[in-house]
Structure formats: structure tokens, C-alpha cells
Amino acid sequence: MKKEEEQPKKSNKTGIIIGISILVFIVIYLSFRIGYSTDTPSGNAIIDNNKNGVCKEIQVPYQDTESYIEQEPYQATEEYKVDLKYEVVNNYKETFYEGFLDVWARSIVEVRNVDSETGSFIVKQTFKTLEDGSNDFTSSQYIMPGETKTFTEKYDISAGEDFDVSYVITPSQKTLTRTVTKWRDVTKYRTVTKYKQEEVCE
Numbered sequence: 001m002k003k004e005e006e007q008p009k010k011s012n013k014t015g016i017i018i019g020i021s022i023l024v025f026i027v028i029y030l031s032f033r034i035g036y037s038t039d040t041p042s043g044n045a046i047i048d049n050n051k052n053g054v055c056k057e058i059q060v061p062y063q064d065t066e067s068y069i070e071q072e073p074y075q076a077t078e079e080y081k082v083d084l085k086y087e088v089v090n091n092y093k094e095t096f097y098e099g100f101l102d103v104w105a106r107s108i109v110e111v112r113n114v115d116s117e118t119g120s121f122i123v124k125q126t127f128k129t130l131e132d133g134s135n136d137f138t139s140s141q142y143i144m145p146g147e148t149k150t151f152t153e154k155y156d157i158s159a160g161e162d163f164d165v166s167y168v169i170t171p172s173q174k175t176l177t178r179t180v181t182k183w184r185d186v187t188k189y190r191t192v193t194k195y196k197q198e199e200v201c202e
Contacts, residue, residue, distance in 0.1 A: 119172035
């Protein structure tokens with residue numbers, strides 16, 4: 001009689017264990033679902049593609065605008081000076097007397113203006129003798145185009161003394177203009193290809 005009463009108790013204990021196991025499984029499953037839903041509200045997993053990828057730096061071309069300096073010719077007008085044109089029509093030396101025994105040397109230079117403008121002409125005449133060496137005399141005159149002027153200088157010498165004369169003519173100048181080519185710096189622009197570093201991951 002005692003053995004028959006113990007069997008029902010063993011059967012009830014097994015059922016309780018199974019029920020508790022099912023309940024624990026449900027709780028664990030629900031906990032997992034709740035935690036998963038909290039992390040990803042949309043229900044889609046976030047995947048990092050670069051987590052296990054390989055990244056490297058590469059040179060990427062791009063277009064840019066840069067400035068540069070270039071020499072550019074241009075026409076300009078400039079002024080310059082030139083001597084008036086002339087010609088020596090005649091020049092000679094001679095001796096003459098002033099008083100009874102007073103001997104003088106004389107030098108004569110005749111200058112014609114062959115230019116188109118009137119100007120001043122300076123003539124320096126140098127007398128050279130054995131006794132006195134060199135002596136300079138300078139005079140100037142305005143000469144119109146086509147006109148001839150005489151420049152005369154004299155020097156007191158001894159009777160029979162030999163002498164020599166030289167001269168230098170300095171004409172005035174006039175201003176002319178001319179067109180010349182000059183160069184200037186000009187800033188220009190051009191499109192060029194440049195490169196920049198970018199990180200690319202595979």
C-alpha cells in the first residue's frame with residue numbers, strides 16, 4: 001500500500017520542473033527581444049563596412065585656376081634730342097696789322113644752318129703759338145635755317161711768329177618724337193590640373 005501512494009507525488013514534481021523551464025526560456029527569449037529592439041528601433045542591423053576593410057591614400061585630380069605673368073609688347077611715343085644740322089662753308093686764318101707794327105692773327109669760320117629749325121651755334125677757336133701755347137676764344141650766334149654766319153676771332157702775336165688755329169662747333173639741339181616698342185607685365189589666368197590626397201577604403 002505504501003509504494004502505490006509515492007508514484008503520484010513524483011509525477012507532479014516532474015511537471016513543475018518542466019513548467020519552470022518553459023517559463024525561464026520565455027523570460028530569456030523576451031529579454032533578448034526587448035534588448036535587441038531597444039538597440040535598433042528600426043529593426044535593421046547597423047553594419048560597418050570599413051570595420052574589416054583596407055584604406056589607402058590616393059591622388060585625386062581636380063581643375064583649378066592660377067595666375068601667371070606674361071611680357072606683352074605695346075607701342076609708345078618717346079622724345080629724344082638731336083643736334084641741329086649745319087655745314088662749314090669756309091674757314092681760314094690770316095695775319096693783319098693794327099697800327100704800325102702791331103701784328104695780329106685772325107681765324108674765320110663760316111657756318112650755315114642746314115636744319116629746319118633756328119638754333120644757337122657755339123664756335124670755340126684755339127690759337128696755338130710757340131711762345132704762348134694754346135689760347136681759346138668762344139663766341140655764339142643764332143642762325144636761322146639756310147642762313148650763314150661768320151665767326152671771327154683774333155689773337156695778338158709777334159711779327160713773323162708762326163701760329164695754328166683749330167675750332168670746335170657745338171650746335172643747339174631740338175626735340176623729336178618717335179614710336180618705339182616697349183614691354184610690360186600682364187597678369188593672365190589659365191586652368192590647370194592639380195592633385196589632392198583622399199582616403200579610399202575597400
